[in-house]
Amino acid sequence: MTEIQRPGALYQQVAAAIREAILAGEFAPDSLLPSEAQLMARYGVSRPTVRNAIAALRAEGLIDVRHGKGSFVRADGQPALTIERRVSRTADGRFVMPNGDVWDEAEEPSTYRTRTTKATGRLLELGEEEALFGCDRLLVDSGTGTRAMHRTLIPFEVAEGVPLLAEEPCKRPAAIYWVLTQAGHKLWWSETVRAHMPLPDERTTLQLPDATPILHLARITHGTDDRPLILEELRVGADRAELAYRITADKQPARRART
Amino acid sequence: MTEIQRPGALYQQVAAAIREAILAGEFAPDSLLPSEAQLMARYGVSRPTVRNAIAALRAEGLIDVRHGKGSFVRADGQPALTIERRVSRTADGRFVMPNGDVWDEAEEPSTYRTRTTKATGRLLELGEEEALFGCDRLLVDSGTGTRAMHRTLIPFEVAEGVPLLAEEPCKRPAAIYWVLTQAGHKLWWSETVRAHMPLPDERTTLQLPDATPILHLARITHGTDDRPLILEELRVGADRAELAYRITADKQPARRART
DNA sequence: GGACGTCACTTGTCCTTACGAGTTATGACT
DNA sequence: AGTCATAACTCGTAAGGACAAGTGACGTCC
Numbered sequence: 039m040t041e042i043q044r045p046g047a048l049y050q051q052v053a054a055a056i057r058e059a060i061l062a063g064e065f066a067p068d069s070l071l072p073s074e075a076q077l078m079a080r081y082g083v084s085r086p087t088v089r090n091a092i093a094a095l096r097a098e099g100l101i102d103v104r105h106g107k108g109s110f111v112r113a114d115g116q117p118a119l120t121i122e123r124r125v126s127r128t129a130d131g132r133f134v135m136p137n138g139d140v141w142d143e144a145e146e147p148s149t150y151r152t153r154t155t156k157a158t159g160r161l162l163e164l165g166e167e168e169a170l171f172g173c174d175r176l177l178v179d180s181g182t183g184t185r186a187m188h189r190t191l192i193p194f195e196v197a198e199g200v201p202l203l204a205e206e207p208c209k210r211p212a213a214i215y216w217v218l219t220q221a222g223h224k225l226w227w228s229e230t231v232r233a234h235m236p237l238p239d240e241r242t243t244l245q246l247p248d249a250t251p252i253l254h255l256a257r258i259t260h261g262t263d264d265r266p267l268i269l270e271e272l273r274v275g276a277d278r279a280e281l282a283y284r285i286t287a288d289k290q291p292a293r294r295a296r297t
Numbered sequence: 298m299t300e301i302q303r304p305g306a307l308y309q310q311v312a313a314a315i316r317e318a319i320l321a322g323e324f325a326p327d328s329l330l331p332s333e334a335q336l337m338a339r340y341g342v343s344r345p346t347v348r349n350a351i352a353a354l355r356a357e358g359l360i361d362v363r364h365g366k367g368s369f370v371r372a373d374g375q376p377a378l379t380i381e382r383r384v385s386r387t388a389d390g391r392f393v394m395p396n397g398d399v400w401d402e403a404e405e406p407s408t409y410r411t412r413t414t415k416a417t418g419r420l421l422e423l424g425e426e427e428a429l430f431g432c433d434r435l436l437v438d439s440g441t442g443t444r445a446m447h448r449t450l451i452p453f454e455v456a457e458g459v460p461l462l463a464e465e466p467c468k469r470p471a472a473i474y475w476v477l478t479q480a481g482h483k484l485w486w487s488e489t490v491r492a493h494m495p496l497p498d499e500r501t502t503l504q505l506p507d508a509t510p511i512l513h514l515a516r517i518t519h520g521t522d523d524r525p526l527i528l529e530e531l532r533v534g535a536d537r538a539e540l541a542y543r544i545t546a547d548k549q550p551a552r553r554a555r556t
Numbered sequence: 557g558g559a560c561g562t563c564a565c566t567t568g569t570c571c572t573t574a575c576g577a578g579t580t581a582t583g584a585c586t
Numbered sequence: 587a588g589t590c591a592t593a594a595c596t597c598g599t600a601a602g603g604a605c606a607a608g609t610g611a612c613g614t615c616c
Contacts, residue, residue: 047568047569047570048569048570049569049570054497057496073595073596073597074596074597075596083570083571084570084571084572086569086570086571086572087569087570087571089597089598090569090570092597093352097356097494097508098494098495098496098497099493099494103597103598104578104579104596104597105577105578105579105596105598106577106578106595106596106597106598107578107579107580107596107597108596109597114493116416117491120489123542124544125544125545125546125547126546126547126548127546127547127548133546157375160375225546226543226544226545226546227543227544227545228541228542228543228544229541229542229543229544230379230539230540230541230542231490231512231539231540231541231542232376232512232535232539232540233492233510233511233512233535234358234373234510234535235356235357235358235508235510236357237316237357238313238316238357249356249494251492251493251494251510251535252492253490253491257544276491276492276493280489280490280491281489281490281491282488282489282490283382283487283488283489283490283542283544284485284486284487284488285382285383285384285485285486285487285488285516285542286384286485286486287384287385287386287484287485288383288384288385288386289385289386306598306599307599307600308599308600332565332566333567334565342600342601343600343601343602344602345599345600345601345602346599346600346601348567348568349599349600351567362567362568363566363567363608363609364566364567364568364607364608364609365565365567365568365607365608365609365610366565366566366567366608366609366610367565367566367567368567
């Protein structure tokens with residue numbers, strides 16, 4: 039039994055001891071930590087205390103626990119998939135998404151009609167309760183197995199001005215961009231990035247491990263008059279994916295966007 | 298006492314019941330949930346079961362628990378701060394960061410010398426154990442109180458070619474960009490975004506609430522020959538900040554970056 | 557009336573006990 | 587030798603009890 043003398047509650051002292059051992063490299067990645075019974079004996083505490091300490095380390099994403107097997111040090115290598123958030127055009131004017139080739143559709147896309155919420159209305163610079171086409175996709179990267187949820191929202195107002203959209207709005211983004219360009223728009227995009235913890239249904243559909251945040255992107259396609267035309271949302275687990283952007287210097291001082 | 302009939306463990310059934318009540322809006326944001334004792338009576342379960350359910354909801358970021366007061370529904374409004382990841386130049390060629398004016402230094406920057414790790418070496422396209430200047434800042438947005446950790450890493454190799462950097466490498470990024478431009482570089486930037494759960498020290502320095510991921514940016518400044526010159530890292534809590542990018546279509550098909 | 561102490565409420569920590577459920581190695585049986 | 591049952595490990599769930607610590611309101615005392 040090892041004595042511990044640290045600030046805070048007992049389980050935090052145990053958690054801190056294990057954490058430091060992990061961060062110091064005393065346990066190799068993917069290696070097995072001592073079992074709960076061993077930790078009880080090692081630190082002279084009860085099982086709830088040990089489990090509380092382990093729960094803290096799980097919430098930090100330091101370890102994975104597998105029922106019947108034990109606790110394993112999580113390997114924190116870099117994400118397997120880098121999602122390039124860029125838009126390219128070929129010589130003949132078609133749009134090419136840098137990652138367009140890696141994503142497969144894991145399910146049939148589901149198309150529906152809905153209305154703006156407060157959040158989506160703000161992004162599209164519309165009021166609430168405006169009519170929208172919606173299309174949800176579940177994407178899978180066949181190479182790494184990374185899954186992502188993709189949603190496209192197109193205001194009726196926009197689709198009405200673009201016949202090819204009104205007929206069949208559930209296209210892949212690159213095709214939508216091309217249709218908009220054919221309708222006379224010169225496009226640019228703004229994108230906001232957030233992260234949050236998944237709800238249970240997001241956890242299951244994205245097959246996320248413990249303590250894994252979701253990267254949540256909202257991309258807005260702007261037309262010639264800079265008005266928002268389309269909103270795309272992408273949700274992907276932050277354990278296996280990272281985002282990549284390219285930035286070049288603006289000539290003008292930044293203007294104020296979004297009040 | 299209310300009967301529950303759902304899949305899974307008891308505490309998950311309790312958690313699901315509370316979660317649905319919250320998501321259905323039966324509890325207003327910032328309102329007080331029933332106390333543990335009340336939930337025990339309501340669902341006819343023991344205190345550990347109730348606490349387990351509450352722990353699950355905490356991990357999802359749905360509620361905040363305050364010692365001695367109770368559990369409160371977390372208001373999930375949009376982040377208070379939008380960090381524009383852009384670089385602008387004024388008419389006279391100086392660099393202006395869109396958010397340069399909002400950040401204050403919460404502490405004196407600390408400068409040091411270090412060496413590349415596997416991760417930083419890869420980003421800077423250097424080997425391991427290459428010598429670097431480092432500078433850590435703790436930033437605060439005086440408007441929203443948002444805190445962020447900023448790190449600048451400059452290879453000796455780069456600083457030697459730019460006298461003004463070698464003398465005093467711990468400048469603000471805009472100043473560093475200007476110095477590099479004066480040395481003849483035409484700059485562009487690449488940026489990768491990740492999210493992960495904070496370690497305890499990050500949690501305290503960034504003053505993060507429960508179940509709050511960190512947005513972790515790595516920006517690389519590229520010079521005229523596209524070689525990486527500088528690595529900047531920014532860490533900010535995802536509860537109060539979001540990132541904003543602008544994208545325009547490339548003329549060329551995307552080339553492959555990063556092996 | 558104001559200040560302060562107490563009390564009732566909240567969640568936090570820690571222990572004990574018991575059993576269920578997944579995994580794996582061991583060994584007996586065919 | 588191969589197969590399968592069992593046993594011995596792992597973590598998961600659930601209950602009960604006890605006390606500590608933070609909060610706020612109420613009531614008493616000065």
